Amino acid sequence: MAPPDRSLVRLLAGWLPRQRWFGGKDSPIDDLSIGTATELLPGDPGLHHLILDVHQNTTTDQYQVLLGIRSDLPERLRAHAIGRLAGDNGMAGHVYDGAHDPELTRPLLAHMAEQTTIGPLRFRCTPGAEIRTDLDGVPGTAEQSNTSLVFGGTYICKLFRRLSPGVNPDLEVNLALSRVGCAHVPAVHGWIELEDGGGGDPVTLALLSEFLSGATDGWRLALTSVRDWFAQTAPPGPVGTPTAGDAGNAGGDFAAEAERLGAATAEVHRDLAGAFGARQASAAELGALVHGMNEQLDQVGGAVPELRPHVPAIRAAFGAVRTAAGPLPFQRVHGDYHLGQVLRTDTGWTLLDFEGEPARTPGERRALAHPLRDVAGMLRSFEYAARFLLAGDEAPSPEASDALERRAQAWAERNRAAFCDGYAAAGGPDPAAHAALVRAFEFDKAVYEIRYEARNRPSWLPVPLRSLARLAS
Numbered sequence: 377m378a379p380p381d382r383s384l385v386r387l388l389a390g391w392l393p394r395q396r397w398f399g400g401k402d403s404p405i406d407d408l409s410i411g412t413a414t415e416l417l418p419g420d421p422g423l424h425h426l427i428l429d430v431h432q433n434t435t436t437d438q439y440q441v442l443l444g445i446r447s448d449l450p451e452r453l454r455a456h457a458i459g460r461l462a463g464d465n466g467m468a469g470h471v472y473d474g475a476h477d478p479e480l481t482r483p484l485l486a487h488m489a490e491q492t493t494i495g496p497l498r499f500r501c502t503p504g505a506e507i508r509t510d511l512d513g514v515p516g517t518a519e520q521s522n523t524s525l526v527f528g529g530t531y532i533c534k535l536f537r538r539l540s541p542g543v544n545p546d547l548e549v550n551l552a553l554s555r556v557g558c559a560h561v562p563a564v565h566g567w568i569e570l571e572d573g574g575g576g577d578p579v580t581l582a583l584l585s586e587f588l589s590g591a592t593d594g595w596r597l598a599l600t601s602v603r604d605w606f607a608q609t610a611p612p613g614p615v616g617t618p619t620a621g622d623a624g625n626a627g628g629d630f631a632a633e634a635e636r637l638g639a640a641t642a643e644v645h646r647d648l649a650g651a652f653g654a655r656q657a658s659a660a661e662l663g664a665l666v667h668g669m670n671e672q673l674d675q676v677g678g679a680v681p682e683l684r685p686h687v688p689a690i691r692a693a694f695g696a697v698r699t700a701a702g703p704l705p706f707q708r709v710h711g712d713y714h715l716g717q718v719l720r721t722d723t724g725w726t727l728l729d730f731e732g733e734p735a736r737t738p739g740e741r742r743a744l745a746h747p748l749r750d751v752a753g754m755l756r757s758f759e760y761a762a763r764f765l766l767a768g769d770e771a772p773s774p775e776a777s778d779a780l781e782r783r784a785q786a787w788a789e790r791n792r793a794a795f796c797d798g799y800a801a802a803g804g805p806d807p808a809a810h811a812a813l814v815r816a817f818e819f820d821k822a823v824y825e826i827r828y829e830a831r832n833r834p835s836w837l838p839v840p841l842r843s844l845a846r847l848a849s
């Protein structure tokens with residue numbers, strides 16, 4: 377049964393902009409329609425899978441929603457309410473974000489295990505995998521752009537919220553890396569896809585992977601270390617040596633971990649080159665790369681006035697790419713590499729989320745790129761972690777802030793250097809030998825982040841903006 381369109385559309389249009397994963401907060405929704413509606417579970421509670429076409433300015437984006445419907449909404453689900461339907465089309469009750477209702481998530485596993493097809497939705501199981509069907513999924517607590525459901529500490533199912541055409545690179549790359557025996561990615565168990573009515577590739581809707589229980593993501597670990605570092609007085613010693621200040625600290629010095637992360641990154645780059653190939657970039661490709669960087673700079677500069685004073689320095693830095701990147705081979709890379717994309721398990725670092733930057737086109741996400749782009753992404757992330765506590769709710773008084781800014785800088789520099797050392801020692805191109813290139817990629821990433829924060833988390837915008845002055849110096 378199709379959900380009642382008109383009243384539901386009104387409710388969704390009010391609810392959508394308030395969601396963390398909605399990537400269009402920088403402009404109003406001009407129009408919203410339901411592209412596909414598929415009933416996955418009849419009854420009370422019921423579950424409908426919706427794909428929404430959201431029109432903003434000149435673009436149309438597709439978002440995925442699992443719509444729960446109940447006659448009574450229990451207290452635990454009230455925070456996820458979308459609204460109440462009066463009963464047209466024979467459907468009445470409370471509608472809410474069904475991803476937060478464990479009773480509704482269990483059928484997703486059963487469908488993947490059985491490789492069901494329901495309407496345009498195809499549920500798939502990785503060849504050889506046996507998916508358990510007795511687990512309920514609850515959303516994870518990590519800071520993220522999509523919604524991931526954790527099933528009993530066994531699986532994690534990422535529901536892609538803003539959809540991109542074709543096979544999602546996260547699925548494509550994880551399957552390819554598993555095939556070449558890469559030690560730094562979780563196993564893929566299954567996925568959900570939307571058949572493409574137009575004869576093209578199916579659209580990936582969700583990815584079911586092994587859940588790495590007991591692991592902590594790099595962002596959380598780094599923030600703990602920064603907090604400890606802000607609380608200490610002694611300067612840090614060389615990488616790997618304990619400092620007077622970190623004795624007894626829970627987070628302690630992060631530099632040895634940063635170095636190991638650099639090494640894991642180089643190993644994954646080697647495996648990506650093995651799985652997808654690597655080759656010299658042509659002059660035309662280098663030109664297109666620089667053109668794309670300048671284009672993004674113009675767009676973001678147009679939308680965010682605080683960026684404009686830095687535009688000449690950034691444009692000058694981009695000029696280095698054409699000459700400096702030429703001699704180095706291009707290959708598939710992670711594409712949106714930062715501390716939230718890496719998990720520290722008992723045995724080492726695992727890399728997640730090979731989706732690329734959410735704001736990029738599918739072609740850009742799949743394009744061969746320079747591996748030092750990922751290095752620059754992670755270097756930016758060390759800056760983010762160091763400065764996050766200075767910009768958010770925990771921001772210190774202006775008097776304390778100067779001293780902490782210097783400490784933040786020292787933390788970032790130490791961990792950036794350790795990461796680069798680990799990367800080069802494990803066989804990656806030495807970032808220190810390609811400083812102009814890395815700086816250009818860091819600028820590009822900072823510009824991307826300014827747009828990302830403006831669209832997704834406007835209160836975080838000061839974090840990348842503040843680092844522009846430092847990068848420009």
Ligand SMILES: Nc1ncnc2c1ncn2[C@@H]1O[C@H](COP(=O)(O)OP(=O)(O)O)[C@@H](O)[C@H]1O
Pocket residue numbers: 516518519520521522523524532534562585586587588589591593716717718719728729731
């Ligand atoms: N296989 C996994 N095991 C354990 N936790 C995971 C796993 N995959 C993702 N996570 C957690 O979910 C978070 C978000 O995952 P990610 O794939 O980066 O989603 P998004 O693209 O929405 O940001 C990660 O930072 C990590 O904390």
Ligand SMILES: O=P(O)(O)O[C@H]1O[C@H](CO)[C@@H](O[C@H]2O[C@H](CO)[C@@H](O)[C@H](O)[C@H]2O)[C@H](O)[C@H]1O
Pocket residue numbers: 519520521522595712714715716717729731732733734753756757758760761825828
């Ligand atoms: O959702 P994704 O993980 O694919 O990536 C997007 O969201 C990230 C934030 O969740 C964003 O990363 C930025 O914030 C991080 C801290 O939350 C920081 O570690 C990164 O360095 C910074 O870029 C990422 O840019 C965006 O694509």
